[in-house]
Amino acid sequence: xxxxxLIDETAPATTRSAGAVPARSRMRLPAWxxxxxxxxxxxxxxxxxxxxxxxxxxxxxxxxxxxxxxxVLGEPAVRSAFLASFAVSGVTAVVxxxxxxxxxxxxxxxxxxxxxxxxxxxxxxxxxxxGGVMLxxxxxxxxxIQGLFTRLLLDTFGIDIFAGGVWLYQxxxxxxxxxxxxxPLMVITFMPAxxxxxxxxxxxxxxxxxxxxxxxxxxxxxVLAPSFLGCLLLLFANAFSSYATAAALISQGAQIxxxxxxxxxxxxxxLGRANVAGALALGMVVVMAVLMVLYSALQRRxxxxxx
Amino acid sequence: MSVALRRLLLAVVGLVFLLPIVxxxxxxxxxxxxxxxGLDHWAAILDPERERSYRNLFxxxxxxxxxxxxxxxxxxxxxxxxxxxxxxxYPRLMRVLxxxxxxPITVPAIVLVVGLAPVYGVVxxxxxxxxxxxxxxxxxxxxxFAFRALQTDLSASNLATLTEAARTLGASxxxxxxxxxxxxxxxxxxxxxFITVAVVLGEYTIASLLNRVNLQTALVQVSRSDxxxxxxxxxxxxxxxxxxxxxxxxVGTARSRGVLPASPGSVSPASGAAAxxxxxxxxxxxxxxx
Numbered sequence: 001x002x003x004x005x006l007i008d009e010t011a012p013a014t015t016r017s018a019g020a021v022p023a024r025s026r027m028r029l030p031a032w033x034x035x036x037x038x039x040x041x042x043x044x045x046x047x048x049x050x051x052x053x054x055x056x057x058x059x060x061x062x063x064x065x066x067x068x069x070x071x072v073l074g075e076p077a078v079r080s081a082f083l084a085s086f087a088v089s090g091v092t093a094v095v096x097x098x099x100x101x102x103x104x105x106x107x108x109x110x111x112x113x114x115x116x117x118x119x120x121x122x123x124x125x126x127x128x129x130x131g132g133v134m135l136x137x138x139x140x141x142x143x144x145i146q147g148l149f150t151r152l153l154l155d156t157f158g159i160d161i162f163a164g165g166v167w168l169y170q171x172x173x174x175x176x177x178x179x180x181x182x183x184p185l186m187v188i189t190f191m192p193a194x195x196x197x198x199x200x201x202x203x204x205x206x207x208x209x210x211x212x213x214x215x216x217x218x219x220x221x222x223v224l225a226p227s228f229l230g231c232l233l234l235l236f237a238n239a240f241s242s243y244a245t246a247a248a249l250i251s252q253g254a255q256i257x258x259x260x261x262x263x264x265x266x267x268x269x270x271l272g273r274a275n276v277a278g279a280l281a282l283g284m285v286v287v288m289a290v291l292m293v294l295y296s297a298l299q300r301r302x303x304x305x306x307x
Numbered sequence: 308m309s310v311a312l313r314r315l316l317l318a319v320v321g322l323v324f325l326l327p328i329v330x331x332x333x334x335x336x337x338x339x340x341x342x343x344x345g346l347d348h349w350a351a352i353l354d355p356e357r358e359r360s361y362r363n364l365f366x367x368x369x370x371x372x373x374x375x376x377x378x379x380x381x382x383x384x385x386x387x388x389x390x391x392x393x394x395x396x397y398p399r400l401m402r403v404l405x406x407x408x409x410x411p412i413t414v415p416a417i418v419l420v421v422g423l424a425p426v427y428g429v430v431x432x433x434x435x436x437x438x439x440x441x442x443x444x445x446x447x448x449x450x451x452f453a454f455r456a457l458q459t460d461l462s463a464s465n466l467a468t469l470t471e472a473a474r475t476l477g478a479s480x481x482x483x484x485x486x487x488x489x490x491x492x493x494x495x496x497x498x499x500x501f502i503t504v505a506v507v508l509g510e511y512t513i514a515s516l517l518n519r520v521n522l523q524t525a526l527v528q529v530s531r532s533d534x535x536x537x538x539x540x541x542x543x544x545x546x547x548x549x550x551x552x553x554x555x556x557x558v559g560t561a562r563s564r565g566v567l568p569a570s571p572g573s574v575s576p577a578s579g580a581a582a583x584x585x586x587x588x589x590x591x592x593x594x595x596x597x
Contacts, residue, residue, distance in 0.1 A: 031392065031396050032396075032397070034388060034389070034392045035389055035392060035393070035397075035400075037385055037389075038385045038386065038388075038389040041385055041443075041446070042407055042447070042450075044426070045423075045426065045443050045444060045446065045447045046407070046410060046411065046447045046450075048422065048426055049419050049421075049422030049423045049426050049447075050410075050414055050418075050419070050422055051422065052421070052422035052425055052426065053414075053418050053419065053421040053422030054422075056421065056422070056425075099320065102316060102320070103316070103317065103320050105313060105316070106313040106314070106316040106317040106320070107313075107317065108313065109310045109313035109314050109317070110314075110317075118553060118556040118557070119553065120317075120321075121552075121556055122549055122552040122553040122555075122556055123324075123549060125505075125552045126505070126545060126548045126549045126552055127324075129452075129505075129506070129509075130505050130506060130508070130509030130545075130548045131509065131545070132509050132510075132511050132512075132523060133509075133511045133523045133526055133527055133541070134509070134523075134526070134541040134542075134544060134545055135327075137331065137526070137530065137534075137537060137538050137541045138327035138328065138330065138331050138541075139327055140534075141327070141330040141331045141333070141334035141538055142326060142327045142330035142331075147330060147334075148329070148330035148333050148334065149326070149330065180324070180327065183320075183324070237413075240415075241415030241416075241417065241418075242415075243415070243416060243417040243511075243512045244511035244512055244523065247511070247512075247515065247527075248511070248527055248530075258415070258417040261417050261418075261421065262417070262516065265420070265421065265424070265516055277421045278421055281417075281418040281421045281422075284415060284417070284418055285413075285414065285418055288413050288414070288415065289413065292413045
C-alpha cells in the first residue's frame with residue numbers, strides 16, 4: 001500500500017524533471033518533498049488501518065462484498081453490549097464532569113504556577129491518560145475481595161460490599177475505576193475555561209448591586225455551559241473507547257463493545273465470524289464521529305470567551 | 308467565595324483519590340504469612356532465586372523501554388521536520404496537519420487494532436517480528452500528544468526570523484536544523500519525548516491484541532500468578548510516568564526564566580514506594596532523563 005503512494009507522489013516530480021532535463025544541475029529538490037516521509041508514515045499506519053478496520057466489515061471470509069456482517073450489530077448480545085457501554089460512559093461522564101468541575105473551582109484557590117498545582121496537573125495527566133491496566137490493579141487492591149477498603153468495612157463495621165455477589169469483575173465494577181480516570185480528564189480539559197473567567201465580570205456584577213448568586217446564574221453558568229457540555233461529550237467518548245481497564249478487570253465475557261471486539265478478534269478463525277470485528281469497529285466509529293462533531297461545534301462556542 | 312472552602316474541597320477529593328494508591332502500597336507491604344506487614348514482596352523482586360518467575364515481567368519492562376525509545380525517536384524524526392517545514396513554507400497546511408495528528412483521538416485504539424492486524428502481517432514479512440516494529444503503531448497513538456507539545460513551543464518561538472537570519476549568514480539547511488531549529492524547540496522536543504515515553508509505557512490495547520509482550524501485557528499475565536509483583540511494578544510505572552509529566556510541567560514553566568530544570572522534581576507523591584527497593588524504575592528514569 002505504501003509503495004503505491006510513493007509512485008503517486010513522485011509521479012508529478014518525474015514528469016516535471018523530465019521536461020526540464022537541461023536545467024537539472026541548478027534545480028533543487030522541491031520543498032514539499034520534505035513532507036513525504038510523514039505523509040507516507042501516516043498513510044501506512046493511520047489511514048490504511050482505519051480504512052481496513054472500517055471496510056473489513058463489508059467483506060466475508062472469501063473477500064466477497066457482503067452486508068451480512070453488519071447484521072451482527074442487531075444481535076441481542078451486541079445490542080446489550082452497546083447499551084452497557086452507553087450506560088457506563090453516560091454515568092461516569094456525568095459524575096466525572098460534575099466532580100471534575102468542582103475540582104476546577106477548587107483549583108482557582110491555588111496559585112496557577114505553584115508547586116501544588118503542578119503536582120495536581122501531573123497526577124491528573126497520569127491518571128487520565130496513562131493508567132489503563134494499572135488503575136484496574138489499584139481498584140482490585142482497594143475494593144477487591146482482599147482489598148484494603150473491603151476488609152476495613154468487613155472487619156470494622158461488618159459490612160460486606162460483595163454480599164450480593166462480586167460485582168467488581170462485572171460491568172458495575174467498571175464505574176469506580178472509570179470515574180477515577182474521568183475526573184482527572186475533566187480537570188485537564190475544563191480548567192482552561194474556568195481559568196478564563198475574568199474577575200472583572202464578578203466585580204461588574206457586584207458594582208451593579210448583584211449577589212454572588214446573580215453572578216453565578218447570569219455570568220458563570222452561561223459562559224461555562226458550552227465548555228462543560230463539550231467536556232461532558234469528551235468524557236463520554238473517552239469512556240466509550242477505553243479498553244485496557246475493562247480488559248484487565250473483566251477476563252470472562254464481553255459485556256461492553258470494546259470487549260466484544262476483543263472476543264471477535266480472538267475468535268476470528270471461527271467459521272462464519274470472520275470480519276465481525278470490522279462491523280463492530282464501524283459501529284464504534286459512528287458513535288465516536290457523532291460525539292466528536294458535536295464536541296467541535298461546542299468547542300467553537302467555547303473559544304469565544306477565551307480570547 | 309472563600310478560599311478555605313475551595314481548599315477544603317480539594318483536600319477531600321485529593322484524599323479520596325489517594326485511597327486506591329494507598330491501597331496499592333498497603334497491598335505490596337502485606338507479609339506473605341497473612342498477618343502483619345513487611346518488605347518481603349519488594350525483596351522478592353531482587354531475589355536472584357525467584358528471577359525465573361519474573362522473567363516475563365523483566366522482558367516486558369525491557370520491551371517497553373525499547374519501544375519507548377524507538378517511538379520517541381520515530382515521532383521526533385518524522386514530526387519535527389514536517390512541522391517546521393509546514394510552519395515556515397506552507398502555513399496554510401498547518402490546519403490539515405493538526406487534523407491528521409488529532410485523528411488518533413477520535414479512532415479508539417481498539418478500532419485501530421482491527422486494521423493494524425493485517426498491516427502487521429505485511430510489516431512482519433518485510434521487517435521481521437522484532438519488538439521495535441510495534442513502535443510504528445505506537446507512533447500513531449502518540450501523534451496527538453507530541454503534536455500539541457511541539458505546537459505550543461513552535462507558535463511561541465519566532466522560528467521564521469531565526470532561520471532567515473541563519474540562511475542570510477550562509478548556513479545550510481542541515482546546519483540551520485541542528486544549530487537553530489532544534490535548540491529553539493528543545494523544550495517542545497523534550498516534552499514530546501517525555502509524553503511519548505509515558506504513553507508507550509502505559510499502552511496495553513495494541514500490544515495485547517497483536518500478541519506482543521510489553522510492560523502492561525506482562526503485568527496482566529503476572530498478576531494471575533503473583534499479584535504482589537504486578538502491583539509493585541504498576542506502582543513504579545505510575546510513579547515514573549508522574550515524574551516524567553512533572554518534568555514536562557517544569558520545562559514549561561522554566562520558559563519564562565529561560566533555563567532547563569537541572570534536577571528531576573523533588574516532590575514525590577508516594578514516598579513509601581520511593582523509599583522502597585526499586586530495581587527497575589530508577590534506572591530508566593536516569594536513562595531517559597539525562
